[in-house]
Amino acid sequence: HKEDDWSKCNRSMGEVVQNTKEAIATLQRRNPEIQPLLVILQAGEDDSMLEVNKKTAGKIGLNVSQICLAKNCSEDEIVEELLKLNDDPRVHGVFLHLPPTSLTSRVLNTLKPEKDVDGISDLNIGRLVRGDVSKGFIPPIASAVLDLLGKHDAALKGKSVLLVGGHGPLRMALQCLIERSGMTVQTNHWNSKSLKTQVMQADAVVMLSAGNVDIPPSWARPEAVIIHCEPALKPDDDIIDLSSRSGLGYLTAAYRAQNVVHSCSRWIQEQQYRPWRLH
Amino acid sequence: HKEDDWSKCNRSMGEVVQNTKEAIATLQRRNPEIQPLLVILQAGEDDSMLEVNKKTAGKIGLNVSQICLAKNCSEDEIVEELLKLNDDPRVHGVFLHLPPTSLTSRVLNTLKPEKDVDGISDLNIGRLVRGDVSKGFIPPIASAVLDLLGKHDAALKGKSVLLVGGHGPLRMALQCLIERSGMTVQTNHWNSKSLKTQVMQADAVVMLSAGNVDIPPSWARPEAVIIHCEPALKPDDDIIDLSSRSGLGYLTAAYRAQNVVHSCSRWIQEQQYRPWRLH
Ligand SMILES: NC(=O)C1=CN([C@@H]2O[C@H](COP(=O)(O)OP(=O)(O)OC[C@H]3O[C@@H](n4cnc5c(N)ncnc54)[C@H](OP(=O)(O)O)[C@@H]3O)[C@@H](O)[C@H]2O)C=CC1
């Protein structure tokens, strides 16, 4: 079962890497100078998630630069960096690789929405919930989960997806997107008494948070799709285990890179209508 | 059963009207000049929903002014009015009483978020989903539904609420708010085969859209709370039926008025930190 998941992830990964490479090539054919750039704003050393993102960007040919703040940096320091990144026309996307407690309202909403390639600012979440995909960004992990749901042999249209655990925006984003692609969604807490019943009925189970306990495989239908999500940010994790979990990490990184390229091409288009702002 | 709902609505209505009156009085004690103002931007004649809003504002002592565009007005005309309302410091809230097709992304996001007392702009929806209630506004109809759920004799904490029908942002807003107040949420389409089973299991059923068909009362548990929502905007409806449905309309209007007063008091606070922008 695990191997299947891993190869599904691999197939998706190959497709997203290929598409994104081609998108960069297309951009550069028309704008030879352009170089899409992802900036990672991090607190402390590199961890496995950053390694995955840098490797994936390397495969795609996306430029990455890192700003390393101290592990215990202040909100003001983060905001100061973000203001510089907002003003820098070379930067097309910013990955806020910060501890959850640093992702305050002020931090999340200081970053310009057009560089918020993780789609976690209030404006971009609102756009997604209202269904306006022409602006904003689909959170990369949501794209990855949807991709895996879509890759399943039997079409999942009309099928039921159970989301377990997780928090506000990501859970809502996933729910919106899954419903909009024609499936129904149930959600539940880890501690709920009805969890077993719901797992038994679901065509797919998406675990939004990792933990020590797992859902016993015997609960799920044999043909059910099971997806484990890493928490969106898990800065102290420093092993890449070669299960489907790290597969999803790679796929997420590839979708993040794709969002950077989208952002870059939107920026170019905007410049064409405002030539006086060209740098 | 209907009468019960009506009297619950009436009780809530009395409380919100009273609180909002007092909030206005408090504002005016400190700022004798201030007069919270709701502007209704409408396309065509008054309908029953506007009557309800004007009556409710009258009860509260909230000033209301109306801008009546032609029934078939263009997006540009709406945007032009909104830009004027944005710039007018006397206006604290705008009720976009327009046909659903006129509520385009451009229209919704032209209105300043701080005057969007219905909480339907992307930024305000995102704030709500992310759980930041210090800015933005809870959509009045969501406040009204939550109020009724809370008014039930047995505490609904831990109970399950079924949302039937409805669309993106309002459904998501309600789901977030209901979950955050400790209940679990199921959602379903009107046409779903599992609707009957879900209704039978729910502690509360909220119908987000009205229709010709109703859920047979025999499906629901005898003690279940049943709430009918009018569609958020239903411009051609010109009868007020004296059921719980119009009760919810009044309660929604009262929460809209409350949001206008919130907006006004936020505006005053902001001016105190920026005295040079005082008018
Ligand atoms: N097997 C595993 O992997 C397990 C892991 N854990 C660990 O517990 C921690 C918490 O897990 P977490 O992902 O936060 O998930 P939880 O299931 O604990 O839910 C977290 C919070 O999210 C809200 N929430 C999530 N789902 C729903 C829902 N269906 N309806 C209403 N509210 C919901 C609730 O917040 P609110 O009450 O504020 O609305 C809830 O308290 C994680 O760190 C995880 O590792 C715990 C148990 C098992």
Ligand SMILES: NC(=O)C1=CN([C@@H]2O[C@H](COP(=O)(O)OP(=O)(O)OC[C@H]3O[C@@H](n4cnc5c(N)ncnc54)[C@H](OP(=O)(O)O)[C@@H]3O)[C@@H](O)[C@H]2O)C=CC1
């Ligand atoms: N008894 C009644 O009152 C009935 C009324 N109607 C009428 O039908 C019309 C449509 O009703 P409406 O309120 O739009 O509700 P629907 O149940 O028809 O759903 C509307 C749309 O909202 C999305 N949606 C709603 N709930 C869910 C869910 N649980 N999971 C996934 N998607 C969901 C779907 O959009 P998408 O597919 O785009 O994701 C769906 O097509 C209304 O005008 C109503 O009057 C219809 C039947 C019965």
